[in-house]
Structure formats: C-alpha cells, structure tokens
Amino acid sequence: MVNRTIGLLGNPNSGKSTLFNRLTGAHQVTGNWPGVTVERKEGRVQGKPWMLTDLPGIYSLAAYSPEEKVAASFLEDTPPDLVLNIVDATALERNLYLTLQLLEHNLPTVVAVNLCDQLDRQGGKVDCDALSRRLGVPVVPISARSGKNMGQLLSAMEKAAQKAGINRPDRLQEAGEEAEKNRYETIRMLLDGVYDSGAAAGRVTERLDRILIDKYLAIPIFLLVMLLMFAAIFGPPGMAMKAAAERGVEIISRGMETLLDRAGASWWAREMAVDGIWAGVGSVLTFLPQIALLFLFLTLLEDSGYMARGAFVMDRLLQKTGLSGKAFIPLLMGFGCTTPAVMATRTLERERERRLAIRMLPFFSCGAKLPVYILFTSAFFPKNRGLLVFGLYILGMTLGVLWIRLTGGTEKTRDAPFLMELPPYRLPTLMGTMRRLWDKCKGFVAKAGTVIVSLSALIWLTQHLTFSLDWTRQASISMFGTVGEWLAPLFQPLGFGNWQAAVSLLAGLVAKEAVVSSLAALYAYGNTAGLSTALQQAFTPASALSFLVFVLLYMPCVAAFAAIRRELGSWRAGLWAMAGQTAVAYAAAFLVYRIALLFWPV
Amino acid sequence: MECTLDQVPLGEEAVVLQVENESLLGSRLREMGITEGVRICRKRQAPLGDPSIYMVRGCALAIRNADAAHILVRPAHISVAGGFENRRSDR
Numbered sequence: 001m002v003n004r005t006i007g008l009l010g011n012p013n014s015g016k017s018t019l020f021n022r023l024t025g026a027h028q029v030t031g032n033w034p035g036v037t038v039e040r041k042e043g044r045v046q047g048k049p050w051m052l053t054d055l056p057g058i059y060s061l062a063a064y065s066p067e068e069k070v071a072a073s074f075l076e077d078t079p080p081d082l083v084l085n086i087v088d089a090t091a092l093e094r095n096l097y098l099t100l101q102l103l104e105h106n107l108p109t110v111v112a113v114n115l116c117d118q119l120d121r122q123g124g125k126v127d128c129d130a131l132s133r134r135l136g137v138p139v140v141p142i143s144a145r146s147g148k149n150m151g152q153l154l155s156a157m158e159k160a161a162q163k164a165g166i167n168r169p170d171r172l173q174e175a176g177e178e179a180e181k182n183r184y185e186t187i188r189m190l191l192d193g194v195y196d197s198g199a200a201a202g203r204v205t206e207r208l209d210r211i212l213i214d215k216y217l218a219i220p221i222f223l224l225v226m227l228l229m230f231a232a233i234f235g236p237p238g239m240a241m242k243a244a245a246e247r248g249v250e251i252i253s254r255g256m257e258t259l260l261d262r263a264g265a266s267w268w269a270r271e272m273a274v275d276g277i278w279a280g281v282g283s284v285l286t287f288l289p290q291i292a293l294l295f296l297f298l299t300l301l302e303d304s305g306y307m308a309r310g311a312f313v314m315d316r317l318l319q320k321t322g323l324s325g326k327a328f329i330p331l332l333m334g335f336g337c338t339t340p341a342v343m344a345t346r347t348l349e350r351e352r353e354r355r356l357a358i359r360m361l362p363f364f365s366c367g368a369k370l371p372v373y374i375l376f377t378s379a380f381f382p383k384n385r386g387l388l389v390f391g392l393y394i395l396g397m398t399l400g401v402l403w404i405r406l407t408g409g410t411e412k413t414r415d416a417p418f419l420m421e422l423p424p425y426r427l428p429t430l431m432g433t434m435r436r437l438w439d440k441c442k443g444f445v446a447k448a449g450t451v452i453v454s455l456s457a458l459i460w461l462t463q464h465l466t467f468s469l470d471w472t473r474q475a476s477i478s479m480f481g482t483v484g485e486w487l488a489p490l491f492q493p494l495g496f497g498n499w500q501a502a503v504s505l506l507a508g509l510v511a512k513e514a515v516v517s518s519l520a521a522l523y524a525y526g527n528t529a530g531l532s533t534a535l536q537q538a539f540t541p542a543s544a545l546s547f548l549v550f551v552l553l554y555m556p557c558v559a560a561f562a563a564i565r566r567e568l569g570s571w572r573a574g575l576w577a578m579a580g581q582t583a584v585a586y587a588a589a590f591l592v593y594r595i596a597l598l599f600w601p602v
Numbered sequence: 603m604e605c606t607l608d609q610v611p612l613g614e615e616a617v618v619l620q621v622e623n624e625s626l627l628g629s630r631l632r633e634m635g636i637t638e639g640v641r642i643c644r645k646r647q648a649p650l651g652d653p654s655i656y657m658v659r660g661c662a663l664a665i666r667n668a669d670a671a672h673i674l675v676r677p678a679h680i681s682v683a684g685g686f687e688n689r690r691s692d693r
Contacts, residue, residue: 059634060633091660092660093635094635177628177629184635209646213655218648312648312655316652316653419631421662422664
C-alpha cells in the first residue's frame with residue numbers, strides 16, 4: 001500500500017506541523033520513537049501512497065539534545081526515500097544551513113519555502129526557480145497555512161522521488177568550525193541576487209515585543225497572563241462548564257439505572273455499573289471542561305510565540321536554580337500533565353539541567369490534581385476558592401525550587417548555555433489549535449475509559465467483598481476498608497486519619513483523578529454536591545487543607561513515575577526522587593495542619 | 603575598538619570578529635549564524651538584566667551575557683573593511 005517513506009524536516013517554528021497536518025489530513029498515527037519517549041508522528045499523504053514522518057524541529061544535523069539526536073539517527077538508520085525540507089522564507093539564511101547539511105549527506109531532498117505570503121507582506125521576495133537551479137533540487141514556494149501550491153509541491157515530490165539516486169549534488173564537507181563558516185559563506189553566494197528579506201523581522205512582532213517584553217511591563221504582563229488563565233479555569237467560565245458537565249453525568253446516571261432495571265439486572269450488577277464504575281468515570285469526566293481549558297491556554301501560549309517570551313523573561317530567575325529559561329516550557333507543561341512534560345525536558349541540552357527539571361516537575365501541580373482542589377475548596381472554602389488554589393500552585397513551585405536547591409546543589413557546574421530563538425508572533429490557526437487540543441483531551445478521556453473504569457470496578461468490588469470473599473454492604477469491613485484501616489494511622493498526625501482518605505490516596509497513585517473518583521465511590525454518591533456534604537462531615541477545614549497540601553506534593557501517578565524513572569536512567573534515582581517527594585509532602589502537610597489548627601480548632 | 607558582544611550598547615549594531623571555540627557553545631553559536639563578519643544587533647534586554655535579544659541573519663536570538671562574553675565584536679558604524687556582510691540592516 002505504502003510504497004514510499006518521506007521524512008519532514010525543518011527548523012523549529014518553520015511551520016512544520018502545519019504542513020504535516022495539511023498534507024496528511026486526518027490520517028495520523030502518534031507513537032514514540034523506538035527506545036526513546038520523543039513523540040513520533042506519522043501519516044499517509046492524502047491521495048498518495050506515501051508515509052510522511054514528522055521529525056523534531058532542528059537547526060542542524062549536529063545533534064545536541066535527545067530530540068535532535070532522534071532526527072539525526074532517523075536519517076542515518078532508516079534513510080527515507082525522500083526528505084521534505086521546509087524552510088521559513090522570512091529567515092532563509094539560517095534555514096538553509098540545515099538544507100546544505102542534508103544535501104551534503106546526499107539525501108534526496110525537496111525544499112518547501114514556507115511563509116512566502118509573509119515575506120511578500122514585509123516587502124521581500126525570493127526567486128525559487130533560481131534557487132532551485134543553484135541548489136540542484138526542487139524548490140517550491142508554499143503557504144502551509146493557506147494551502148497554497150500544495151499540488152505543485154506534491155508533483156515536485158513525486159518527480160524527485162522517481163529519480164532519486166541520480167542528479168544530486170555532491171558537496172560533502174568536513175565537520176567542525178571551518179564547515180560551519182563555509183556553509184554560511186555558501187548560503188551567502190546561493191542567495192545573492194535571488195533573495196530579499198524585505199524589512200527584517202515583522203513590524204508586528206517588533207511592536208508587540210516593545211510592550212510585551214518591555215523592561216517594566218514584561219513581568220506584570222506575564223503574571224497577568226498567568227492570573228487570567230487561572231481565573232478563566234477556576235472562575236465563573238470554568239465552573240459554569242463544569243456544572244453543565246455534571247448535569248450531563250447525572251442524566252446518564254439516571255438513564256443507566258432505568259435501563260438496567262428494565263433489563264432485570266441483579267442488584268450488584270446495577271450498583272457496580274452505576275454507583276461504582278459510572279460514578280468513578282463520571283466524576284472524572286466532569287473535570288474535562290476545565291482541563292481542556294487549561295490545555296487550550298497552554299496551546300495558545302505556545303503557538304502564538306508568547307511562551308518563548310516567557311522563557312526569555314523568566315530565564316534570570318531560573319538561572320538561580322541551575323535551570324535555564326528553556327526549562328520554563330516543560331515546567332509550564334507540568335501544570336497540564338507531568339508525563340509529557342517530563343518528555344519535553346528532552347529539548348534541554350545539558351544533562352544536569354535536564355535531571356534538575358525532571359525532579360522539579362512533580363512539584364508543579366498537574367491538571368489531574370485539579371479535581372481534588374476544586375472538590376475540597378468548594379466544600380470548605382467556597383469564598384476563597386480561586387485564591388486558595390492559586391496559593392497551592394505557588395506553594396508547590398516554591399517547595400520544588402527549595403527542594404532542588406537543597407538536594408541538587410552538590411555538583412557545581414557551569415550554567416547551561418542559553419541560546420533560544422524568539423519566533424515572530426503568529427496568530428494560532430483554529431484548525432491547528434483544535435487538533436492539538438483534541439490530541440491532549442483524547443489522552444485524558446482514554447484514561448477515564450480504561451484506567452478509571454477498571455480502577456472503579458476494582459474499588460467497588462474490594463469495597464463490597466471481605467477478605468473471606470463474602471458480599472458485604474458495610475464498606476468498613478470490606479477488603480478496601482481493612483487496608484484503609486491499616487494505612488489510616490499513618491495519616492493521623494496530618495489530621496485525616498480516616499480510612500477513606502487513606503485508600504483514596506492509594507488509588508491516586510494509579511491516576512490522580514482517582515482520588516476524587518474513589519472518594520465519590522466510597523461515599524456512594526453519584527453527584528459531587530452530595531459528596532461535598534459527606535466530606536464536610538469527614539474532614540474539618542484544617543484537615544481538608546492538610547489533605548490538599550499532601551495531594552499537591554506526594555509522589556506522582558505511576559505513568560509519571562515510569563517516565564521519570566526512564567528519563568533519570570535508573571530505578572534508584574527514580575525511587576529516590578519519589579521518596580523525597582513524599583517526605584516533603586508529609587512534612588508540609590503536617591506543618592500546614594498544625595498551623596491551620598490555630599485558626600480552626602477541632 | 604574591539605569588545606565582547608555583551609558590552610555592545612542596546613540598539614547598536616556590531617560586526618562579529620571571532621567566536622571563541624568553547625566546545626558546545628561555540629559551534630552552536632556558529633550554526634545559528636553567528637560567524638565571523640556577520641552583523642549583529644543588540645535589540646533588547648530582559649527585565650532582570652539577562653539575557654538579551656540579538657538580531658542576526660533575520661532571526662531574534664536570546665543569548666545570556668555570560669555566553670555573549672565569548673563573542674568578540676567591533677562596532678559596525680566604523681569602517682566596513684573586508685569580509686562579507688549581511689545584506690540587511692536590522693535597524
């Protein structure tokens with residue numbers, strides 16, 4: 001079926017993903033590169049029997065970060081039939097550096113000059129035919145965003161692939177300092193008379209930067225953006241969406257009951273399905289709108305180019321922790337989900353910085369913990385909900401930095417070099433944003449459909465069976481309750497020594513959403529309003545605060561742990577990080593509880 | 603008139619004379635287009651003083667002062683002697 005493989009290669013921010021989506025449409029498969037956790041995206045080119053592989057964005061074939069190594073080794077180990085090299089017309093000099101390297105390696109290449117419309121607007125122009133003659137490979141001007149010239153690009157690719165192996169320039173260069181200089185010298189000659197960049201750097205970017213990274217305004221604006229993001233998620237918009245989702249879950253719950261009744265299901269089947277599984281899944285699904293909103297903000301920040309500005313502004317602060325502004329992006333992603341954020345640290349070049357960032361990440365509260373915060377703050381502190389959740393996030397970050405400084409400061413090395421491109425601001429496309437948002441939400445929903453379903457069923461069963469395998473209606477004498485009773489004394493000093501809290505924390509190790517779903521199942525209420533009332537009886541404000549702090553800080557879920565262990569390279573380092581994390585959580589929750597007791601005595 | 607890149611005043615343009623061959627950093631800088639003879643303009647400084655944004659070959663790069671100190675430059679407005687230049691003025 002597929003008779004040709006094509007690798008898509010280009011600088012970061014050259015519009016690679018947009019072109020990939022444009023060429024493959026809906027036929028995409030995401031997975032990981034063998035052996036590493038860098039995302040691998042593949043797709044069938046629409047209307048052609050070609051498999052297109054999206055490679056990580058790189059500036060050069062000399063590989064520094066693990067992500068860049070993936071691209072380099074892909075070309076070496078499984079050379080594609082054709083390389084589709086996308087270059088940014090507004091920064092052609094720098095972009096052609098990679099192109100030259102590709103040609104030096106004798107790879108059959110088609111060059112797609114993207115953002116030609118942008119170049120036009122800033123008064124520049126490029127003669128692609130002349131450039132093609134000089135390079136000796138097809139050069140096609142395109143606009144990935146509007147889809148201009150896609151037909152021309154496809155036919156150029158078809159032709160190039162057919163005669164792959166002949167008529168390719170042979171300009172192999174030795175590596176090292178001379179080669180780097182020579183390539184730019186070659187580019188200068190190649191572009192002489194065929195390229196005019198017009199007004200350098202878009203005027204819009206210039207104007208926006210004047211405000212957004214102004215000496216005095218930059219930090220207030222950055223904080224405002226963060227605050228807005230939180231206000232939208234936890235304020236009226238987010239809460240209204242959540243309420244709607246809750247109504248939906250409730251309606252389905254009723255429907256299931258009626259349906260199962262009519263079908264004549266036995267009591268345990270009905271209860272397990274409705275009060276066990278659906279209660280668990282439903283309570284997690286009600287948080288989907290807010291999590292989607294969080295991912296939407298992160299996606300917009302990244303695609304618009306603001307994220308890089310954030311990294312630029314925050315670099316000085318992060319330097320003190322041994323990190324660089326580049327680590328800011330994985331850390332921000334950590335607010336969404338720790339697992340992909342841990343993988344995102346692969347963009348960091350220095351191993352030491354990478355390890356520090358990985359160990360700091362679990363302190364950045366992930367999206368799956370949000371349900372717990374919302375549930376408890378709504379039940380106990382409805383007036384100061386937003387502020388309190390914001391405070392939790394700040395607490396996590398602060399403790400993370402302190403913890404890393406305390407434990408990571410042993411080896412003194414030079415700071416990581418910080419070299420980062422600030423891409424021009426671009427308006428994110430609706431399609432691109434929606435696609436990425438969907439990719440991320442899909443993961444969340446899939447988890448609700450698999451992990452949470454099986455976990456909810458397991459919890460319900462262990463909750464209704466004793467260790468001698470008798471059915472019971474009394475959760476406290478069930479397997480679940482018994483294990484909880486063993487664990488509960490551990491948490492007595494933290495103020496929540498009830499067995500329900502203990503086992504929900506245990507369930508949270510599988511997935512943090514499960515803390516809420518197991519609490520919901522344990523109190524056997526399908527809707528969260530009833531759950532709040534039950535919690536108000538089981539917890540005091542002081543113990544609720546302590547519980548929140550513990551959930552914020554204790555070891556992440558198994559998926560994140562697996563990623564952390566893999567990226568740190570050893571079980572010992574992974575387990576050590578988890579133990580430290582949980583110790584910090586215990587100590588912090590203990591302190592918070594004792595202090596809170598002064599305000600809300602039992 | 604020579605100085606290092608981190609000493610270039612904001613808004614001023616300079617010509618790169620030499621990039622110190624400091625292992626990883628040196629070749630990374632050259633790959634990003636900071637080679638001998640290229641024009642580079644210091645555009646902006648981060649609010650906390652470090653890093654700064656430099657325009658080179660049509661791209662905006664953020665470089666820390668400590669790293670910029672490895673790049674030797676001379677002011678661009680003095681004699682334009684020898685070498686190739688970026689055809690574009692960034693100001």
